[in-house]
Every structure is written in structure tokens, then in C-alpha cells.
Amino acid sequence: MSNETILVIGSCGQLGTELVESLRGIYGDNNVIASDLKASDNPVFEAGPFEVMDILDKAKFEEVVKKYKPTQVYHLAALLSATAEKMPEFAWKLNMDGLFHVLDAARDMGIIKKVYWPSSIAAFGPNTPRINTPQFGAMDPTTVYGISKLAGELYVQYYFNRWGVDTRSLRYPGLIGYKSAPGGGTTDYAVSIYHDALTTRKHHCFLNPGTVLPMLYMPDALKATLDIMHAPAENIKIRSSYNLAGMSFGPEEITAAIQKYVPGFSTEYQADYRQAIADSWPAVIDDSRARQDWGWKPDFDLDKMTVDMLENLKKQYPQNSM
Ligand code: NAD
Ligand code: SER
Numbered sequence: 001m002s003n004e005t006i007l008v009i010g011s012c013g014q015l016g017t018e019l020v021e022s023l024r025g026i027y028g029d030n031n032v033i034a035s036d037l038k039a040s041d042n043p044v045f046e047a048g049p050f051e052v053m054d055i056l057d058k059a060k061f062e063e064v065v066k067k068y069k070p071t072q073v074y075h076l077a078a079l080l081s082a083t084a085e086k087m088p089e090f091a092w093k094l095n096m097d098g099l100f101h102v103l104d105a106a107r108d109m110g111i112i113k114k115v116y117w118p119s120s121i122a123a124f125g126p127n128t129p130r131i132n133t134p135q136f137g138a139m140d141p142t143t144v145y146g147i148s149k150l151a152g153e154l155y156v157q158y159y160f161n162r163w164g165v166d167t168r169s170l171r172y173p174g175l176i177g178y179k180s181a182p183g184g185g186t187t188d189y190a191v192s193i194y195h196d197a198l199t200t201r202k203h204h205c206f207l208n209p210g211t212v213l214p215m216l217y218m219p220d221a222l223k224a225t226l227d228i229m230h231a232p233a234e235n236i237k238i239r240s241s242y243n244l245a246g247m248s249f250g251p252e253e254i255t256a257a258i259q260k261y262v263p264g265f266s267t268e269y270q271a272d273y274r275q276a277i278a279d280s281w282p283a284v285i286d287d288s289r290a291r292q293d294w295g296w297k298p299d300f301d302l303d304k305m306t307v308d309m310l311e312n313l314k315k316q317y318p319q320n321s322m
Helices: 014-027 043-047 058-068 081-086 088-108 144-163 189-198 218-230 251-259 274-279 288-294 302-314
Strands: 006-009 032-036 050-052 072-075 114-116 166-168 170-172 174-176 202-205 213-217 247-249 266-269
Touching: 006 014, 006 058, 014 032, 014 043, 014 072, 014 218, 032 058, 058 088, 072 088, 072 218, 081 088, 081 144, 081 274, 088 114, 088 144, 114 218, 144 166, 170 218, 174 189, 174 218, 189 202, 189 251, 189 302, 213 218, 213 302, 218 288, 247 251, 247 302, 251 266, 251 302
Parallel strands: 006 032, 006 072, 032 050, 072 114, 114 166, 174 213, 202 266
Antiparallel strands: 213 247
């Protein structure tokens, strides 16, 4: 693995902040180039190279590829579901043009050997079975984010089939972690609820009770991402994107899980436009193909994640913690 050079695009977001740290642990600080629209003051990024780069600026991106010669690209820059609904035209441009710049460079420049690009549960829609959502079946996303993810899935598969670009992809559920803030998704409440539990003791939820969604704890998301990228090419039998599951719960269930450790914590419900987005998504995902093909198995359920989240967040809020 030491001969690899990795470029991470959109490094400073919820996933990238943690992924850069993990990748540097594996490949070495100087072999992982972080990049984002602007420099970050997060000390995580001080350990290795950082490039200020807008993925929509194709010339700059190609310059960065020529400079560092990355053998792998993790392309994470996107507008997520809730933000994308506020600026749908720009979301389509960023989510699709950014992906094309990466795929075209992998096809044409002879430098990038492998591309990771995440899809989402948002690629599904109201006609997809919500329980045990299958790997293959009806996909009719209702958001511009979901439409861009479904189109992206088909394009990463197309570049693999047509030009042999080694593309790998996961349909992430909502990601939950304590090291970085989420960037404008419909599942973001499941991160802020832990911060509220340790500060105000009250969470104002933008989804209704009973809104069950698939979620994944960040250590499991990192494990899945690295595992699919490290798996032998012949094990990657799905080149669109793999279903991936960790746990499923509604806001009242995560509230109850937190109350076990933070007595007096409560949630008030006031659904907004994100409720309709959540209602169009699956509740429980069937990830058996990821399990079969490259050995996926999550480590965290709701209770185990809650213990870990609270333990770690208490260090951020020592004055308020119990
Ligand atoms: P995020 O919003 O937290 O981070 C995205 C990063 O991309 C930000 O740091 C942003 O500055 C950067 N960015 C935006 N426009 C850019 C541009 N033009 N050029 C370069 N960088 C740019 O998102 P995230 O949660 O880290 O998600 C990463 C990827 O994973 C996305 O593709 C997202 O769709 C996918 N995903 C995330 C989740 C989740 O719950 N977080 C779930 C499913 C899929
Ligand atoms: N967590 C993401 C979102 O809510 C799902 O892709 O947008």
C-alpha cells in the first residue's frame, strides 16, 4: 500500500475530516493529499499536504493531479439532500460536473487507478420497498440530491464498463460521528441530538417521531469505505453502488437510547421540509450483497454507538457533562 498516493476531494466535511485521518494512518501523512474549497484550521489537516481546490475548476484539478500523481481519488465533494433542495440547479452542477471531472481524469490522464465516490440512501424513492430495501429494484428519487446520486451511480458503472475505470461506491445511510459536523443532510439531527443531550438537555427535532431511517456510525463507515477500496477488483461485483446498513431508528428511539445515560434529556418535535425527504427514503436496508462480495459487517448498533458518542463528546463539553 505504500506506493499509493491518495487525493481526497471535499476533505473538510463530515466524512472527509475523518477519512483523511484514517488514510494517513494507513498510507503515511505525506501520501494523502487533502483538498477542499478553502483551507481548514482543523489540526487534523496539518499533518500532510493540503490543496485549496474547487472541483468545478477542471484545469486546477488536472494541475493537482499532475503535481501529486494520485493513484487513488476519493471524491466526496457534494451538496447534501437538504441544502441541495435550496439550490437545486447548483447542486446538480456540483454533484455531476465534479464527478465527470474525476472520472474523465481517471480515464484520460493515465495516473489515477482507482476512484471512490459515495452514493446515498437518497438514490431510492417512494416506490422502493422501505423495509429490507433490495440492492436492485425500483429507484425513483424525489430530491435533486437523490437524482444526482442515481445518475452518478449509473455513470460510475458506465465508466467501469466502457473504459475500465476502477470505480467503487457505497450507498451510505445517514452518517453519525463526534469528530466533525454534518454538512446539510436530512439525517443531521442524529448528530446534533447528542450535542444537545450534553449541553441544553433538549433537542428540537425537524423530523416526526416514527421516522425510521438507516444510519451508520462513522467508524463503521470508515471501515466499509476502506474495505471496499482494498478489496480485490474481482470481488467488486456491483459497479454502480452497494447497499450498506448499520442500524435503523426513529428520533424517539435515539432519544430513549440517550435517556438511558442522560436522565432528563428530552426531544420536542417540529417537522419541516426535511420530513418529506425522509418519508421518501428507505427505513431498513438489505446489505447482503456487500456482506457476500467483500465481507461487510458493521460493529455498532444504536446502544453501542450512543455509549461511544457520549463518552467522546463529554470531552468536548466537560463543564456540562454529567
Ligand atoms: P459535507 O457537506 O460534510 O462535506 C462536503 C465537503 O465538500 C465540504 O467540506 C465542502 O467544503 C466540500 N466542497 C463543496 N463544494 C466543493 C467544491 N466545488 N470543490 C471542492 N470541495 C467542495 O459532506 P459529507 O457528509 O462529508 O459527505 C461526503 C460525501 O458522502 C458526499 O458525496 C455525500 O453525498 C456522501 N454521503 C454522506 C452522507 C452523510 O450522512 N454524511 C450520507 C450519504 C452519502
Ligand atoms: N445523510 C445524507 C443526507 O441526509 C444522506 O445522503 O443528505
